[in-house]
Structures are given as C-alpha cells and as structure tokens.
Amino acid sequence: MSKYYLNYLxxxxxxxxYILREVWAQFDNPVIMFSGGKDSILLTHLAxxxxxxxxxxxxxxxxxxxxxxxxxxxxxxDLIKEFGCQLIVGSVQESIDQGxxxxxxxxxxxxxxLQITTLLDAIESNKIDCAIGGGRRDEEKARxxxxxxxxxxxxxxxxxxxxxxxxxxxxxxxxxxxxxFRAFPISNWTEMxxxxxxxxxxxxxxxxxxxxxxxxxxxxxSWIPVSEFLILEEGEKVETKKIRFRTLGDITITGxxxxxxxxxxxxxxxxxxxxxxxxGNRTDDKRSESAMEDRKRQGYF
Amino acid sequence: MQLDNxxxxxxxxxGSVDDGKSTLIGRLLYDSKSIFExxxxxxxxxxxxxxxxxxxxxLFTDGLKxxxxxxxxxxxxxxxFTTPKRKxxxxxTPGHIQYTRNMVTGASTAxxxxxxxxxxxxxxxxxxxxxxxxxxxxxxxxxxxxxxxDLVDFSEERYNEIIAQFEExxxxxxxxxxxxxxxxxxxxxxxxNASENMKWFKGAPMxxxxxxxxxxxxINKIDARFPVQTVLRPQRDGFIDYRGYAGRVxxxxxxxxxxxxxxxxxxxxxxxxxxxxESTVDEAFAPMSVSITLEDDIDVSRGDMIVRNNNKPxxxxxxxxxxxxxxxxxxxxxxxxxxxxTSNDQKSMIKEVRYKVDVNSYNxxxxxxxxxxxxxxxxxxxxxRPLMIDEYRDNRVxxxxxxVDDATHETVAAGMIx
Numbered sequence: 001m002s003k004y005y006l007n008y009l010x011x012x013x014x015x016x017x018y019i020l021r022e023v024w025a026q027f028d029n030p031v032i033m034f035s036g037g038k039d040s041i042l043l044t045h046l047a048x049x050x051x052x053x054x055x056x057x058x059x060x061x062x063x064x065x066x067x068x069x070x071x072x073x074x075x076x077x078d079l080i081k082e083f084g085c086q087l088i089v090g091s092v093q094e095s096i097d098q099g100x101x102x103x104x105x106x107x108x109x110x111x112x113x114l115q116i117t118t119l120l121d122a123i124e125s126n127k128i129d130c131a132i133g134g135g136r137r138d139e140e141k142a143r144x145x146x147x148x149x150x151x152x153x154x155x156x157x158x159x160x161x162x163x164x165x166x167x168x169x170x171x172x173x174x175x176x177x178x179x180x181f182r183a184f185p186i187s188n189w190t191e192m193x194x195x196x197x198x199x200x201x202x203x204x205x206x207x208x209x210x211x212x213x214x215x216x217x218x219x220x221x222s223w224i225p226v227s228e229f230l231i232l233e234e235g236e237k238v239e240t241k242k243i244r245f246r247t248l249g250d251i252t253i254t255g256x257x258x259x260x261x262x263x264x265x266x267x268x269x270x271x272x273x274x275x276x277x278x279x280g281n282r283t284d285d286k287r288s289e290s291a292m293e294d295r296k297r298q299g300y301f
Numbered sequence: 302m303q304l305d306n307x308x309x310x311x312x313x314x315x316g317s318v319d320d321g322k323s324t325l326i327g328r329l330l331y332d333s334k335s336i337f338e339x340x341x342x343x344x345x346x347x348x349x350x351x352x353x354x355x356x357x358x359x360l361f362t363d364g365l366k367x368x369x370x371x372x373x374x375x376x377x378x379x380x381x382f383t384t385p386k387r388k389x390x391x392x393x394t395p396g397h398i399q400y401t402r403n404m405v406t407g408a409s410t411a412x413x414x415x416x417x418x419x420x421x422x423x424x425x426x427x428x429x430x431x432x433x434x435x436x437x438x439x440x441x442x443x444x445x446x447x448x449x450x451d452l453v454d455f456s457e458e459r460y461n462e463i464i465a466q467f468e469e470x471x472x473x474x475x476x477x478x479x480x481x482x483x484x485x486x487x488x489x490x491x492x493x494n495a496s497e498n499m500k501w502f503k504g505a506p507m508x509x510x511x512x513x514x515x516x517x518x519x520i521n522k523i524d525a526r527f528p529v530q531t532v533l534r535p536q537r538d539g540f541i542d543y544r545g546y547a548g549r550v551x552x553x554x555x556x557x558x559x560x561x562x563x564x565x566x567x568x569x570x571x572x573x574x575x576x577x578x579e580s581t582v583d584e585a586f587a588p589m590s591v592s593i594t595l596e597d598d599i600d601v602s603r604g605d606m607i608v609r610n611n612n613k614p615x616x617x618x619x620x621x622x623x624x625x626x627x628x629x630x631x632x633x634x635x636x637x638x639x640x641x642x643t644s645n646d647q648k649s650m651i652k653e654v655r656y657k658v659d660v661n662s663y664n665x666x667x668x669x670x671x672x673x674x675x676x677x678x679x680x681x682x683x684x685x686r687p688l689m690i691d692e693y694r695d696n697r698v699x700x701x702x703x704x705v706d707d708a709t710h711e712t713v714a715a716g717m718i719x
Binding site: 006 | 543
C-alpha cells in the first residue's frame, strides 16, 4: 500500500483545521464556545494547531450557569492564560437577575435550558457572527443531522428541515446582519476518537475526568456530586466513592461513574468497553425523546 | 485496540425505506457492536409502542421528531462505527423526499456508494437513478446490494437475473469498480457475517469488503493543487517575518524546493517550507492541512491557488458543467449567482441550459430548460474573473463548485465541471 494516506485521526484533525480556517476567513467576529469539557478543550487545541505560529484568533466564550464544578473554572482560567486568548463570559445568573429568564422549580430543576437565552444574548451583544462549538454528530440523534456550518436565523433558531446542503468541502457561511452561524469542526469525531486523540497528543484535561474520591449521592442511575446546590431527598445518603466523569456539564446534572481509570490510557480503554452512550448520564437529555432537538431549535448548541 | 494506521472510509447508502436501507445500517451497527445499550433500550421501547415484533433495526437511523412520527428520513444523517480495521462514516440519505438533493450531498464526499435493490422487484427506476447519481458524483466504488434474499429463497438464479438487469445499463456509468452482493439485512446474511443460506456465493460479506477495499489511490496524486484559505502573519517574537499560506492540499504532492506558480497572478517562486504545528514536513498530500512558505515575498491571498510550474489548471471564465439544482426556487434565466470554487468566490451567471437529463432513462430533455429542485442539467457557466479549474473526473476538489443565491444566501446548486 502506498504511504500517501492519512490515518483516521490525522484525517479528522486535518478536516477540523480546514473548517476552523474557513471560519476565520469567512466571518468577522467568531468565538469558540468553551464549556471546560473535553470537546471544547480539544477544539481549542485544534485551533492552536490551525493558526500556528499565530495565536488563536478567536476569543473563548463561556456560558456560565453558576452551577460549575470549581475545577472547571480553574482549568478555564489556566488555559486562557496559557493560550493568551480573550475570555467572554455570559452569565446565566445575570440573565436571572435581569428577569430575562426564570429559574426552574421542582426536584430536577436545572439551569440547562436557561443557557439558551444567555448564549443568544451574549452572541447579540458581542456581535458574534459565528459561534464554534464542540458538538459531535455521534452524541445524539438530532445532532446527527447537523452541518459543519449551521445557519441560525435572527432569533438564533435552528431549522433542521431547511438546512443548506453541504457538498464536498465547500462551506457556505454567507449570512445577513443579525443572523449567525454555528460551526462544528469536530462533527465527524466520535467519543472514542476524541479520547484516542487526547491520549495521542497528551492534551491536558480537568482532573474531573480521572478517577478520584468524591462525596456523591446515587440518583437517576448515576453518582451525582455533592455541592452547595444539591438538596438531599428522603432516603438518599451521601457516600464517598472513587468515581470519574465521562462528560462534564453543570454540577447539578452531571453524573459520575465508579472507575479506577486515572490515566488517559486507562480512560481510553474504559471508554472502548462502555456499553452506554456518554449522554446517558445527563439528566438534561433524559427529559424526553426529543429533548435535544427541542433545545437546539431554540438556539442551544 | 491498535488503530494507528487505520484509514477513514466514507460511504453513502441509496435506497428507499422499502429496500431495507435503514435495516441494513441498523444491522451493520448492531452486528459490529456499535450500538449502545441505552440506544437499544430506547429502540426496543419504540418498537413495542408501534406494535412491531422484535427490535426494528430501522429505528436506529431516525433522527428528528417528524421522522420518527412519519417513519421517513428528511435529511442526510451521519452515522459512525469503527472496527479493528477502519473507521467508517455513513452518510445516510433519504429515499423519498428530495432524493436527488440529499443523495448528491451524501455522495459528494463518499469513497463508496451502497445501492440497495429489493430482490423481489429487481432493478427499478429508482435503482437507475441512484446509479446515475453515484456515477455523476464519481464515487470510485459501487456496491450493489441485492437485499431481501430471504424472500426469494436465497436463489442464485434470481441474483444472477438482477445482475444482468443492472449490467444492461451500467456500461453507461463512469464508475470503474462495481461489485454485487446478495444479502439479507433483516437476517444478517452477508452483512457482517458470511451467509449460511447462500453457500453458492463465493465473495466476502459486506463489512469485510468495506474494511479491505483499496481506497488510497482514489485521491489524485498527480496534479498538485493548493487553494489558499488564509494567510498566517503572526507578528510575534520569533516569527516577525513569517508569512505562511494556510490551506488543505486538494490533490497531488508538494515538497520543499518545488518550483511553484501562484495563480491567477502567475508569480513564480520556490517552496521554502511546509509547516504543521511546531514542525515541518517533507511532503504534503491530500487531504493534509498545512501552511506553505515561499522563498520570495510575493502577493498571495485567499482565493489564490499554489500549483507546480509544470502542471497548472486552466484559468477559465466560461465552462460547461453538470449542475444539480438544490433549491425550491426555480433558476432564473441568465440570473447571477455567487460561485464558490475552492476558496475562491466570484460572481457568475448560468449563461445557458444546454439540456436536462432524465435521471431514470438517462435521456436528454431538450424542450424543457427550467431548472427546478432535483433537476440535473448540462449548463454553461460564465464568471466575472477566471477560475482555476480542472475537470471533475480528474479532480473532485478543483472540479466542483456550488452556486449561492445572493438574495437568500442559500446554496442553490452543485456543479461538476466538464
């Protein structure tokens, strides 16, 4: 066999770099949506590669729900310092204080859906015309239908039935004022690809992904971390377990799993034997069959 | 799992729900253990709710709420699975609605197309249409899957009959590698595992074929083309004079020292280095993303193309192309559109619709020249400035373009240069 081919990780990397450079060339004011999770860290790492030796030309934008893991915020701040990027924070707490959104009530109340308003407000007030996200098509069935360049109308809404066809590698980011795009450079990566790449490149990720001892409560089939936001229910008891998180979202909705995987090697091995999808531990997706699609239509990422 | 040298293979599936396309994809994912328990549970629940017997594998490919409600696929969906040999991306295109638009989209990046035929019905109009599109988009490999063999008693005779039907018209196709495969997606015969019911079939099952098919030579390695996406000027310590041209190699091979021409300006220089992150490479080939530095300080910007001196694309302002119309709005005669070709955008005009093609009979339609959604036509395009083009049959990157309507910014057409 000839040597003129790329292995799959190199091809995915090259594709993502191509898309990031197209974003830079086609938009005036793009940002990377940064959550502190592995996918947005990977995205930032790829942006570093895409523009080297220039610095990453995009600010990072974090939609801060106020329900963060402290480790995530620390990681974010360290990364900003290392890469010399600008940070834009959209605060859900501020949106609540301003009366733009109302806090959910009840047992499984989260701030997950409230992020949509904060995100769209931040996009509008910062005149952002492209928000680059770490969404992947393998994550969820509505996301499987996403384009690399995904159009949003002037209300920030996604219309999955009227998407621009995307042919070859030609990306059409043309838009009118007030509209914006979401760009998804790692659309074609799977969870396993992400871990294999993080392992290969030895990319730093928050300690939460590695097995560690933590106070947790068993709820909805996973270990929910104890935090100031957690209200114990009858029959629930706090235990200390060795756990790690497979995905990171708000501390209120992200469940951990028992694990001994404390190196990237062990994590990649563990993920390759998992029999459940990674969003299976996210209570935000368990609400209904079309929970993700409904949120995406409104402007979620 | 040792995957270091594994390649990525992209394939598209054509066929309607009735041909068992969704079932086939479900089967591939299921038998290759790419389906997770919670997904399976959710499908089991839905199957039970709908009153289906057992697990309906087709449900794996439903994405949007309306698709689940109506049991149809609306938009191209992408699926992923990995085996110890390769990573696969499936572009799953709908069979009913906007078939041409979606199949063209899915086919544009595919190495392989799977075309499904219901063994009971044999070659139908739709088969001819799918084969035509696969050929138009120059998908290098075609696997014709004769499905539902279980419903024709796994008959070798029936299988051969259908091959004969297909070969009646396939000589008109431009696809070089066409293979046939008798399968039962429902029962799994010849999908991942070899069929116990069809011992007469000597070929390999589908997955093995997909895993071992030679795809490295599908990429053009002769014509060196490098469309510049953006210019990197770091203006920082250690890189004050750095000027790198960032892009992805479209075809051919570039090496430091190569004598190159920048088109359309025609300036010549030599490649000084080919850079990736914090390192340089001795060779760059498609589809590598790199940045190229040149020996001379010449003017290069987005939309330009770096090529080798002795092998240049032809700059043209007027050319013929096969056009697939993708929009609800009918093309306006002599209307102007923005043409996007590699990293270059220009104003353009459809100067003439020469003829449309009936995708079922392959006949030319000369008396109706309105371009409507899903129409395929041979047209003449005129642009305000020259584009550096190659024929699509030689180069899928520099031979392709899209048209964008300036009034809506929608992508209205996809073109393949002749």
